[in-house]
Amino acid sequence: MEKIHTHTGVGVPLRRSNVDTDQIIPAVYLKRVTRTGFEDALFAAWRGDPSFVLNQEAYSTGSVLVAGPDFGTGSSREHAVWALKDYGFRVVLSSRFADIFRGNSGKQGLVTGIVSPEDIEILWKILETKPGTEVTVDLEAKTATADDVTVPFQIDDYTRWRLMEGLDDIGLTLQQEEKITAFEETRASWRPKTLPARHLPSVEIEAARPV
């Protein structure tokens, strides 16, 4: 995972609240089995609308998304983060994120900064009056700067450290291998195991037919 200290890129004002993951990437795109190439799926339902922000040239190369509250609610699909990253976004700023989305983002190197609703409004105004304005996001200082305005954002220390160090999750955990093994040795025998597989007798399932 790439280390991020600061990022500068075109800011995109997304004046919508409650943007759920179905809107970030509709379920139909979840059928792919690869990890990349989801850029065409991002906000798919809105991309056909010429007035949609990403269809305006000044914003089309955006990498810092400034969104309304409750961003990333709904289904836990991580494809939402991949779609944002594949499109080119490195940072999302909002006054409130859904927990699962925020967790997924941190692990994939997408910065999610929590900015007060008032400051979001200020950023929106700047980005809307001067389309194409770049926003600089500084993880060290926990600030976002557009034009001459600098606003603070919140991000938990652990995620911030991970992003700045570019650390892979699994590698980190596997440093605890001994502890995991020790824990497993204490696991009570009533706790379930899926193998060997137990189930009721197999029965042939009749296929339903169109009526």
Next chain:
Amino acid sequence: MAGTLAEKVWEAHLVRRGEGGSPDLLYIDLHLVHEVTSPQAFEGLRLAGRQVRRPDLTIATEDHNTPTLDIDRPIADVTSRTQIETLRANAREFGVRLHSLGDADQGIVHQVGPQLGLTMPGLTVVCGDSHTSTHGAFGALAFGIGTSEVEHVLATQTLPLAPFKTMAITVNGTLPAGTTSKDIILAIIAKIGTGGGQGYVLEYRGEAIRALSMEARMTICNMSIEAGARAGMIAPDETTFEYLKGRPHAPEGEDWDAAIEYWKTLRTDDDAEFDAEVVLEAADLEPFVTWGTNPGQGLPLSASVPVPADIADEGDRETAAKALEYMGLVPGTPLRDIPVDTVFIGSCTNGRIEDLRSVAKVIKGRKKAGSVRVLVVPSSARVRLQAEAEGLDVIFKEFGAEWRNAGCSMCLGMNPDQLAPGERSASTSNRNFEGRQGKGGRTHLVSPLVAAATAIRGTLSSVADLDLPHEIDITTFDGTPLDGVGASPLGESVVDLPIPVAIGSAPGGSAGQPALR
């Protein structure tokens, strides 16, 4: 130290306590896998040269995009087929147990865990699906996770998790006849909002919750995520133990006794404190329906479509106006006057045997409203078999409903079961987001009883709107078997299958499984 149920389960799974802002590392007892969120996780393992650490704590099923018709024929949709073939190949390669389409144990992942007796009190359960909260009904701590976390659990059987807050949701009193646990949870979400549970593990308590069956409890916990919560839980009790006993993977003998002894300790201590508390009176509840495009936009069925101009908060007003435009609804219309095109009965929220029984009780001997399409999709193949053993399929067919094979189906419209643009549904599922059930589709979330009454009348309705023959007791619409029907589980014996991988899905077919489709 006094603790809540959630804190007790958390503590019992601590591999390592986080220091300096790093999260706690928790051990995961049960990992459920399906075809949509797993391919990239297995791909990640392969790329890094890693193995599945505990195949014996992992189980996979095909559900999200499996067809519910012609399941013995090749899947027409190429991408769906690819995902399913990928899961089968991954299960074989990594030694993971898989219940494939056509197998009697296939079904929606949140039905498969409980019905096999794998979901138990006091476990940590994860799955790459947000409705994993369903398993909290057993007093397990169950979280939906993303694909990179799926990979993490596959590789390490642990998960770093940030601390949570606890919220008690107490439902006092007795539920009025004609209302169900679905109405409880829709009312809770309407009350606290889709973000109201954010950061919290919810614990549902109180007399009305204790009176619910295991399946009704699952409906409530299932939708915790729609209030934004990390998880939802209900302390285990006799109802829980009764449900579990004798299931294929339930503990036996001394293990059962040890388990019961431990499970009885899994309750919030009297002097423990919650970070937040919400109280509801069951007696005030009515059948609830949603009118908008998130599950918090719900109202009692006796209400009317809200008038955005009357909403004080600007954000809420705009959101409501947008939702109504999408839903094609005129403000002020009584909810009961809204006609629907489709009634969908199914999903991990309300596709279990009790749901099917209560629907069957309402519709028995009637015909559906002429123009309405009614889909009945059991949550698992076993549920379908059970329903057939009880004769429910005949009732559905005589009513004019389509009786389908098991899967997620129209809950999310990844298979051919979709709404057409502009089509309106009454759906027993859990999400009414824009396009959830098909592009441009309009969803009203309802209980199984409301779904049944709506299918009869053609407009959103409750059982109270039906002229029921008076010998029918409305209080019996509670999921108990229909008169004259035994509820004995199918088959008495539990089979030990020593095959470690991909049960019934090996190419060339084993155990009567049709070849790969």
